[in-house]
Amino acid sequence: MTERLNENLWRLDIPLVGNPLKNLNSYLITGDRNLLIDTGFNEPACREAMLQQLEELHVDLNRTDIFLTHVHHDHSGLSTFLHRPGCQIYISEKDGTLLPAIRNDELWKKRYRRCISNGFSETETRALWGTNPAQTRGPEPFDHYHFVKDGDRLDYGGYSLQCIFTPGHTPGHMCLYEKEKKYFFTGDHVLFRITPNICDWLGVEDSLGDYLVSLDKIRDLPAERLFPGHRVPLGTLRDRVDFLKEHHRKRLQGVMEIVEAHPGLTPYEIAGRMQWKIKARNWEEFPLVQKYFATGEAKAHLDYLTVRGHLTHRLKGIRNEYFIL
């Protein structure tokens, strides 16, 4: 169902069936040309919800450009399906370059080989192939992304949106800020009730470090209305940023304590000892895809500590094991 947020501004509620994120907030600005911010997975439930809500608002896709806050498929999945000739799909260059790569089997083989050294079993890695939504449910191949840079402006329906480069959640995450109205579209950079997943990325040395810098970058924006990628906003931007920074500080401390008490664990084993807000009694009962994201998050914290000289890691056989330095 659509929700009117202000003149020419709507929220479209896209269900993410079976996903702990529950929904995606897609935002639509209407005007001479429309701008759709984020789209949902490339799967039937998202597609139907999107089409039904676009119809409810009488949206002409031939006059609709699309902005993707980041590469993740719950945001980018339907972009090529909704794109019409002559329209733009905006995304940062970093994430735009990752989009086709994410459909590349060779790259996934490389990622899954790394899963093995991070502690996943061969059986788990084989089961991940084809079931991981990060690997499937993405947009069709597309060659004409319009790359946006930090500071670029997009004008739609009386809204002047400034692109703010906020890497961390993904290497090229972008937020949008409407300075006059003090509206802030946070994508997955800042979420409420749930914390954005911060994973390690191929080619990124320290994604948590990048994320924390990107939190400071937007902390003091005088944002009055917040439009996150999932769920509903709660409280002020500054309070939420401070909470998220504290959340990662505690997690870093927790990871240090685990490595200190149990030297030689893999990221997978460390993730199994961390605290998670998920409906599973123990690590063994974690859904496999959630283990994948949890291990990625553990790895991002391990990278942060390694880059700063607190930890070191060694390859023992195929195991990547962590120790206090």
Ligand SMILES: [Zn+2]
């Ligand atoms: Zn995301």
